[in-house]
Amino acid sequence: MVKRFAFKMFLKPGFRDEYKKRHDEIWPELEELIRSTGVYDYSIFLDEETNILFAVQKQKGEASSQDLGTNPIVQKWWAYMADIMETNPDNSPITIPLDEVFYLD
Template sequence: MKIAFKMRLKPGSKEEYCKRHDEIWPELKQLLKDNGVSDYTIFLDEETNILFAVQQQAGEQSSQDLGKTQIVQRWWAYMADIMDTNEDRSPVTIPLTKVFHMD
């Protein structure tokens, strides 16, 4: 199943956000893959600082469902200074509804 959601980047954080994702921790990448998350892409609308994420997932679990793991909690803490976050430092995410798909 393919899912999409949006998040908000703090103004002026694009370069740092890109840098951190270019250097994504290997153990985090492996955790995502081990839990069925693949083909994960994030787009930025630079006018609004909205991040649009799309990922393929096997089963019902997305990357956002792995928040109880230590590695994801560390990643959230690492990213909290450049993104809108909840009290537990998880990114504020808003699910997006698919309205069109073309094969």
């Protein structure tokens, strides 16, 4: 079963280029970890007017990238990204799941 999962996060103002650079250079071990959960076709978009990041991913199975928070690789990535994103006290990005209200296949 394939699921789509969407959520939003918040980029600090002025960090668009740095955010893109860091994701263009995503660590291979992080990419492998995300893929190992069944996540694929994963995109993040930026609304530059609000600095809201909109992410959508497809998942094979029930797991998503949002289920990896106890993994040391993910925790290291969160710490790496914390200076340019709005985060929780544990450095995880503030993430708000979004309900799908329309889909055209």
